[in-house]
Amino acid sequence: MNCRSRSACGSWRRSELSERYCKPPLSNARKSMKLGFEESQTAYTNGSQKARDLTERWFHAWGYCPNCGDPKIVRFPNNSPVADFFCNTCKEEYELKSKKGKLSNRIADGAFKTKCERLAASNNPSLVVLNYDLNNLSVVNLLVVPKHFFVRDIIEERKPLAPTARRANWVGSNILLNQVPASGKIHIVRGGILRPKELVLAEWKRTLFLRQENLEARGWIIEVMKCVEAIGKQEFQLDDVYAYEAKLSGIYPRNQNVKPKIRQQLQFLRDKGYLDFVGRGTYRLRSQD
Numbered sequence: 001m002n003c004r005s006r007s008a009c010g011s012w013r014r015s016e017l018s019e020r021y022c023k024p025p026l027s028n029a030r031k032s033m034k035l036g037f038e039e040s041q042t043a044y045t046n047g048s049q050k051a052r053d054l055t056e057r058w059f060h061a062w063g064y065c066p067n068c069g070d071p072k073i074v075r076f077p078n079n080s081p082v083a084d085f086f087c088n089t090c091k092e093e094y095e096l097k098s099k100k101g102k103l104s105n106r107i108a109d110g111a112f113k114t115k116c117e118r119l120a121a122s123n124n125p126s127l128v129v130l131n132y133d134l135n136n137l138s139v140v141n142l143l144v145v146p147k148h149f150f151v152r153d154i155i156e157e158r159k160p161l162a163p164t165a166r167r168a169n170w171v172g173s174n175i176l177l178n179q180v181p182a183s184g185k186i187h188i189v190r191g192g193i194l195r196p197k198e199l200v201l202a203e204w205k206r207t208l209f210l211r212q213e214n215l216e217a218r219g220w221i222i223e224v225m226k227c228v229e230a231i232g233k234q235e236f237q238l239d240d241v242y243a244y245e246a247k248l249s250g251i252y253p254r255n256q257n258v259k260p261k262i263r264q265q266l267q268f269l270r271d272k273g274y275l276d277f278v279g280r281g282t283y284r285l286r287s288q289d
């Protein structure tokens with residue numbers, strides 16, 4: 001069971017949409033991404049249908065693949081079970097969630113059980129969050145969470161729908177963006193400003209090493225990445241990371257060797273070029289510039 005029903009989970013219902021999409025603009029027009037929507041292109045008058053139509057059209061027309069840089073993103077046929085778009089070149093799949101107004105840390109997503117089951121799947125889609133201003137009909141933020149950042153902790157179980165609901169007792173999910181490290185939230189557009197494509201592609205590549213790891217290993221690495229980010233310094237000490245021992249013990253209560261586990265993750269992140277060891281107990285995050 002997938003979640004494509006607005007009434008069920010707050011996202012927009014796929015079956016309500018038609019196939020009336022325009023061809024994307026010519027590749028030379030893509031050189032300057034346009035952040036405004038073409039309101040005249042939509043036939044919908046219902047607010048949520050119109051918003052979904054406009055945002056999907058916009059992403060189809062202007063979005064590019066952050067994995068390989070291909071300027072063309074292809075739509076799956078409506079009612080595809082999980083993803084919305086894919087890249088013909090590298091086959092990366094994307095799920096698009098759009099949100100008007102302020103960008104929140106909770107993004108309503110599909111059925112909780114399905115989201116959890118798909119965590120380890122190789123074709124689990126990466127998440128694209130498109131945040132827009134309904135008054136200006138323009139994109140404010142466009143960010144991508146690569147699929148390798150999807151671990152159990154970022155999926156929140158929602159309360160079952162009421163027995164009287166059309167999809168009685170259906171359980172949806174929320175994606176918790178505040179549980180994703182900053183390096184896993186790659187902005188293509190931030191605050192209404194388009195970021196350089198080269199930077200987006202470099203940020204994507206920077207954490208691709210996570211894809212080689214299984215779900216459990218990724219969980220530990222991502223938690224340590226979050227601790228390192230929380231320190232808030234490019235150069236930091238091992239003790240700075242050890243300060244999060246209690247927090248990590250809370251997440252992994254069965255692990256009795258949290259400090260060695262921390263060192264192991266830091267060594268792994270060094271081996272993958274995410275950070276450097278610069279002296280006894282001193283580490284430095286690699287600059288992306």
Ligand SMILES: [Zn+2]
Pocket residue numbers: 065066067068069070087088089090091092
């Ligand atoms: Zn691609």
